[in-house]
Amino acid sequence: MQQGLRRKQIGESLIAYFKTIAKWLQSRKVELGLGVRVTVAAMGALVVALALGLKLPLWAVLTSIIVTQMSVGRSLKATRDYLIGTIGGALYGAAVAILIPHNGEGALLAVLVLAVAPLAFIAALNPSLNVATVTAIIVLLLPIMNHAGVLESAIDRVLEVTVGALTGLLVSFVVLPSRAHSQVRTRAATALELMASALHELLSGLTRGRDNDTLHRLQDGIGAALVALNAIGIEAERERNARLSSGPDTGPLLRTVLRLRHDLVMIGRASVVPLPAELQQRLASPLSRVSDAFAEYLKAAAVSLRKATLPPAISPAQVALRDYAAEVSAVRSAGLTRGVPGDVAERFFALGFSLEQMRQNLKDLERCVTAWADSPAVPGKETSAETE
Numbered sequence: 011m012q013q014g015l016r017r018k019q020i021g022e023s024l025i026a027y028f029k030t031i032a033k034w035l036q037s038r039k040v041e042l043g044l045g046v047r048v049t050v051a052a053m054g055a056l057v058v059a060l061a062l063g064l065k066l067p068l069w070a071v072l073t074s075i076i077v078t079q080m081s082v083g084r085s086l087k088a089t090r091d092y093l094i095g096t097i098g099g100a101l102y103g104a105a106v107a108i109l110i111p112h113n114g115e116g117a118l119l120a121v122l123v124l125a126v127a128p129l130a131f132i133a134a135l136n137p138s139l140n141v142a143t144v145t146a147i148i149v150l151l152l153p154i155m156n157h158a159g160v161l162e163s164a165i166d167r168v169l170e171v172t173v174g175a176l177t178g179l180l181v182s183f184v185v186l187p188s189r190a191h192s193q194v195r196t197r198a199a200t201a202l203e204l205m206a207s208a209l210h211e212l213l214s215g216l217t218r219g220r221d222n223d224t225l226h227r228l229q230d231g232i233g234a235a236l237v238a239l240n241a242i243g244i245e246a247e248r249e250r251n252a253r254l255s256s257g258p259d260t261g262p263l264l265r266t267v268l269r270l271r272h273d274l275v276m277i278g279r280a281s282v283v284p285l286p287a288e289l290q291q292r293l294a295s296p297l298s299r300v301s302d303a304f305a306e307y308l309k310a311a312a313v314s315l316r317k318a319t320l321p322p323a324i325s326p327a328q329v330a331l332r333d334y335a336a337e338v339s340a341v342r343s344a345g346l347t348r349g350v351p352g353d354v355a356e357r358f359f360a361l362g363f364s365l366e367q368m369r370q371n372l373k374d375l376e377r378c379v380t381a382w383a384d385s386p387a388v389p390g391k392e393t394s395a396e397t398e
Contacts, residue, residue: 073174
């Protein structure tokens, strides 16, 4: 009986372990899709290169891996940049090698400098053309090692890269395609969740002091999330311009998320130190309700973005801020702010202004989430943002 119980426990542990693995894999669908696409692209490029009898299939395989990116939009840019750089580098390298004799070692070094220096300068101005320098070197030096013609080497290089680039781009379109436009939802949702945690920590600091380590970690996370969001937004617009994806313009959502970040910065400056004891006693409770309501709305909006559903009700956040404003008016009427030092009073009133700005930006967020929802708003029913 004990042996049977032990087997049952082992079985339950294995099931729980596999569920954890499955959940983790589910959360990494984009990364898994990229792994599959890169593998298929490498295999496809090798097969095509061998079928065409290319001399160095290695370059086709490497190119297919390079141009197969996280999203279709990024793959388009990588393919374009790689082809332009390769063709330009091959033409320039071949021209230098053909027009300038380089039989001796000294002459070869001089030609190498002449081939590399201008292209390296161009690549410094436009990093997307980095491959041009590499291609020129290959076209210049490979014939010396293989005893082949310079023009033939340039043509082979362009053909190999073209096969790899087109194979990688085709795989990006066909095999588990990942649209940047859909990734914008996830990136924006991640930023909103981090902002919710940071907002709660900032407003809590007005009554209990700040946890600076936690705040720095959250702020760093928000910064990284916004950088990733802006990058994927550019790729999404590239897809929309190429008519590879449809959906709402990414601009309003990205600008709204950025404005919410600015609101957090303003709130952070206004909450450097806790409120005086008398103000804490009167404002701690309404300020806590504002913190909870705003943070909950940000989290719920993030969930709606991920699931492409209509936004949550914004009324709790509006009511909480209205109650806080009413209590602030009562505090001022009672004269509790008269003896407060000037810098403290300045931060206190700046906090109210920042919270009001954030409320308005939350209304903009509501409109953005509505635009990104798969299910349109029910006719005849207005969102709370529209009724105000």
